[in-house]
Amino acid sequence: MKEILTLAFSAILIQNVLLSRFLGTCPFMGVSNKRSSAVGMGLAVVFVITLSSVISWALYNYVLVVFEMTYMKTIIFILVIAALVQIIEMFVKKVSPPLYRSLGIYLPLITTNCAVLGMATIVGSEEYTLLTAFVFSFASAVGFLLVMYIFATLRERIDNGNVPKAFRGVPIALISAGIMAMIFAKFTGVI
Amino acid sequence: MTKLQNFTKGILKENPILVSVLGLCPTLAITKSVENAIGMGIAILFVLVFSNFIISLIRNIVPNEIRIPMFIVVIATLVTLVEMLMAAFLPALHESLGIFIPLIVVNCIILGRAEAYASKNKPLDSIIDGAGMAIGYTLVLIIISIIREFLASGTITFWGDLQLTVNPEQSAQIFTSFFVSPPGAFIILGLLLGIVAAIRNHKKEVKKQ
Amino acid sequence: MKELPKTIKYSLLLVILGIVAGGLLAYVNSITAPIIAERKDAELKEILEEYFECERFTDETTNYELDKGIEKIYFGYVENNLEVVIYQTSTNGYGGPIVTLVGINLTDDKLVNLQVASAENETVGIGSKVLNHDFSVAGENITDYSFEIISGATVSSNAVKNNLIIAIKHYTENKTLFEKVS
Numbered sequence: 001m002k003e004i005l006t007l008a009f010s011a012i013l014i015q016n017v018l019l020s021r022f023l024g025t026c027p028f029m030g031v032s033n034k035r036s037s038a039v040g041m042g043l044a045v046v047f048v049i050t051l052s053s054v055i056s057w058a059l060y061n062y063v064l065v066v067f068e069m070t071y072m073k074t075i076i077f078i079l080v081i082a083a084l085v086q087i088i089e090m091f092v093k094k095v096s097p098p099l100y101r102s103l104g105i106y107l108p109l110i111t112t113n114c115a116v117l118g119m120a121t122i123v124g125s126e127e128y129t130l131l132t133a134f135v136f137s138f139a140s141a142v143g144f145l146l147v148m149y150i151f152a153t154l155r156e157r158i159d160n161g162n163v164p165k166a167f168r169g170v171p172i173a174l175i176s177a178g179i180m181a182m183i184f185a186k187f188t189g190v191i
Numbered sequence: 192m193t194k195l196q197n198f199t200k201g202i203l204k205e206n207p208i209l210v211s212v213l214g215l216c217p218t219l220a221i222t223k224s225v226e227n228a229i230g231m232g233i234a235i236l237f238v239l240v241f242s243n244f245i246i247s248l249i250r251n252i253v254p255n256e257i258r259i260p261m262f263i264v265v266i267a268t269l270v271t272l273v274e275m276l277m278a279a280f281l282p283a284l285h286e287s288l289g290i291f292i293p294l295i296v297v298n299c300i301i302l303g304r305a306e307a308y309a310s311k312n313k314p315l316d317s318i319i320d321g322a323g324m325a326i327g328y329t330l331v332l333i334i335i336s337i338i339r340e341f342l343a344s345g346t347i348t349f350w351g352d353l354q355l356t357v358n359p360e361q362s363a364q365i366f367t368s369f370f371v372s373p374p375g376a377f378i379i380l381g382l383l384l385g386i387v388a389a390i391r392n393h394k395k396e397v398k399k400q
Numbered sequence: 401m402k403e404l405p406k407t408i409k410y411s412l413l414l415v416i417l418g419i420v421a422g423g424l425l426a427y428v429n430s431i432t433a434p435i436i437a438e439r440k441d442a443e444l445k446e447i448l449e450e451y452f453e454c455e456r457f458t459d460e461t462t463n464y465e466l467d468k469g470i471e472k473i474y475f476g477y478v479e480n481n482l483e484v485v486i487y488q489t490s491t492n493g494y495g496g497p498i499v500t501l502v503g504i505n506l507t508d509d510k511l512v513n514l515q516v517a518s519a520e521n522e523t524v525g526i527g528s529k530v531l532n533h534d535f536s537v538a539g540e541n542i543t544d545y546s547f548e549i550i551s552g553a554t555v556s557s558n559a560v561k562n563n564l565i566i567a568i569k570h571y572t573e574n575k576t577l578f579e580k581v582s
Contacts, residue, residue, distance in 0.1 A: 003492060006494065006555055007492065010494055014494075014523065015521070015523075019373055020373050021220075022216050022217075022219045022220040022373065022376070023216060023294075024216070025215040025216045025219060026213070026214075026215050026216065026299060029212065029215065069422075069426075071271060071275060071425050071426075071429045072271070072422060072425060074267050074270060074271045074274070074293045074296060075264060075267040075268060075271060075418075075421060075425075078263055078267050078296055078297070079260070079263065079264070079267075082259070082260060082263060111297070112297045112299055112302060113297065114216040114294050114297055114298075116297075117293070117294060117296065117297050118290055118294055121290055121293050121294075122290065127490070127496070127497045132492065164385075164389075165388075165389075165392060166385050166386070166388040166389030166392055167381075167385040167388070167389075170212055170381075170384055171381045171382070171384040171385030171388060172381065172385070173381070174377045174378070174380050174381030174384065175377065175378050175381035175382065175385075176381075177377045177381075178373075178374040178375070178376070178377030178378035178381060179374065179378075181372075181373045181374035181377055182374040185372070185373065185374065253413075254409075254410060254413070256410065257410045257413065257414060260414060261413070261414065261417055264414070264417050264418060264421055265417070265421075267421075268421040268424065268425060271425055272424070272425065272428055275425070275428050275429060275432045276428070276432060278432065278436050279431075279432035279435040279436050280435075282436075282439065
C-alpha cells in the first residue's frame with residue numbers, strides 16, 4: 001500500500017507530468033487562461049489518460065508481446081486514443097450539449113495532447129502491473145489537472161496586470177510556468 | 192508563391208515555434224544539448240518530409256471523413272520507422288531523446304502541415320513545405336539548445352565528441368545547471384518568445400510609418 | 401442501410417493502410433532488432449565482467465522458474481565451474497523501476513557484489529544516489545548481512561534492498577538445482 005501511495009504522490013507532485021516531464025504543454029498554454037475551461041479540459045484529460053493508459057497496457061502485454069509485434073505499439077496506442085476521444089465526444093454531445101459546446105475544439109485536441117500518448121507509452125510496457133499502471137496514469141493526470149487549475153487562476157490575474165505588450169499571452173505564461181516549476185521542484189525533498 | 196518562398200516561409204514568416212507556437216513539448220524537454228536538437232531535427236525532417244509527400248500522393252484517394260485516422264497511421268508508421276532506425280544505429284541519441292521520439296506523432300506541426308498543406312497541394316510543393324518547416328523548427332531548437340547548454344555548463348556539444356568548451360575555471364562561477372532543468376526551460380523559452388514578439392511588433396510599427 | 405457500404409469501404413481502406421504499415425514495420429524490425437539485441441548483449445557482458453569477475457557468462461533466464469521481480473538469471477563461470485549466480489532484479493522505487501544486479505557465490509553462499517544497473521526515474525541528486533553508491537555487501541553472508549539505507553533516499557534504497565531480498569530468496573530455494581549444474 002505504501003508503494004502505491006508513494007507512486008501516486010510522486011506522479012502528482014514530484015515528477016509532475018507538465019512541470020517536470022514537459023508533457024501536455026500545448027493545451028497548457030492554450031487553454032489555461034480561464035479557470036472553467038482549464039478544469040473542463042483537465043477533467044476530460046484525466047478520463048482519457050487513465051482509460052487509454054490502461055487499455056494500452058492491456059493491449060501491449062496481452063496482444064503485442066504475445067504476437068511479438070511490440071514495434072506496432074505507437075500506432076496502436078495513438079489509434080486507441082483517437083478512437084477513445086471520438087467516443088467521448090459523441091457521448092458528451094448526446095448527454096450534455098452545453099458542456100459539449102463549452103469544451104468546443106478542445107475535445108478533439110486531446111488526441112494530440114503529448115501527455116496522453118506520453119503516458120500510454122510509459123505505462124504500456126512490461127514494467128507495470130495493472131494496478132500500478134492505473135494508479136500511475138490516474139495520478140499523473142490528476143497532477144496535470146492540478147497544475148492547469150493553479151495556472152489558470154494565476155493567468156487570470158496576470159492578464160489583468162501590467163505586462164509589456166510583447167510578453168502578453170504565451171511568453172509571460174511560460175515564464176510564470178517556469179516559476180511554478182521551480183516551486184514544484186522543491187517537493188522532491190519531502191519524502 | 193515561388194518554390195523558394197514556399198521553403199523559406201517555414202523558417203521565418205511561419206516558423207512553427209516562434210510564430211505558430213506549436214510543438215512546445217519537445218522544445219522544452221530536449222533542448223538540453225545541441226546534439227539533441229540536431230538529432231531531433233533530423234528525425235522531424237525525415238518524418239515531416241515523408242509524411243507530407245505520402246499524404247500529398249494519396250490526397251485524392253482518401254475520403255474526407257477518415258482522413259485524420261489515415262494521416263495518423265501514416266505519421267505513426269514513419270515515426271516508428273525512425274525510432275527503430277535510431278535504436279539500431281544511433282543508440283546514444285535514441286536514449287537521450289527518449290520518449291520524445293514516439294511523441295513526434297502528436298507533434299502538432301506534423302499533423303498540422305498534413306491537414307493544412309499536404310492534403311491540398313502537389314507532392315513536390317508538399318515536400319518543400321515540409322522541409323522548410325522542419326528546418327525552421329530545428330533552427331529554433333538549436334538556438335535554444337545553444338543558449339541552455341552554454342549557460343548550464345559552458346559547453347556546446349555538436350555531435351558526440353565534437354564540442355566547444357569554455358575555460359573550466361571561469362565555468363564554475365557563471366554557469367549553473369538551472370538552465371537545463373525544467374524551470375530553466377520554461378523561462379528561456381518564455382524570454383525568447385517575448386523578445387521575438389517585441390521584434391515583430393517593432394517591425395509592424397515601422398511599417399505603419 | 402445506405403450507410404453500410406460507406407462504413408465497409410472506409411474500414412477496408414483503413415485496414416489496407418494498417419496492413420501496409422504493419423508489413424513495412426515488420427520488415428524494418430527484422431533488420432534492426434538483431435542489431436539492437438547484439439549491442440545489448442555486448443553491453444551486458446561488459447557490465448557483468450566489471451562487477452562479477454568471471455571468465456564466461458550464460459543467460460539462464462528461460463531455464464528456471466522466476467519469481468516476481470526477477471528479470472534474468474546469469475551464470476558466471478570460472479575455469480568452467482559455475483561459481484556465481486547473478487540475478488537481475490527489478491522493483492519499483494520512487495519514480496519507476498530500479499534494476500539491480502546481485503551476485504551470489506555458489507560455493508560459500510556469500511554475496512559477491514551488488515550493483516544498481518538502472519535508476520533513471522529516481523530523483524536526480526537524491527534517489528539517483530543509489531546508482532553509484534557502494535552498498536558494501538561484498539563478502540557478506542546471505543543469511544546475515546548489513547544493508548545501509550541512504551538517508552534522504554529511503555524509498556530508492558529500500559527498492560534496492562528489496563531487489564537483494566528477492567534474489568536471496570530465489571537463490572536459497574533453488575540452490576540445489578544450481579549445485580547440480582556445477
